[in-house]
Amino acid sequence: MMVMVSDRGGRWGFVYKTRQRVYKALRRKGMSKSKAAEISNAGRTHAQRSLMARKAARTREARGRKRH
Template identity: 70%
Template sequence: MVSDRGGRAGFVYRSRHGAYRALRRQGASKSKAARISNAGRSFAQRSAMARKGWRTRKRRR
């Protein structure tokens, strides 16, 4: 189980544990899942990530 203690236990914000677990179920590594879930800890950050993804997909069409 992921921890919000930090250090050797790793760190994922408690509010983002659900996102972390979903990423792990999808096969992401622990470090990758933590990096992604911690990146979007606020609604504004998640919205910015979504816009960036949209722009990337649009450009690759």
């Protein structure tokens, strides 16, 4: 049985049903509920996630980090 994160909204918080696995993974890494929800909800569609990945790559490049 998979326990669902709240998708009720309002003071109970909100995470899209399709993104709850991501939310739980972020929580396991020690992220706060609000921060994890913000990140998981931001990439709801494939296009949005792709955009975030490109932005992250640009940020890493700008800061001079190398890919392993």
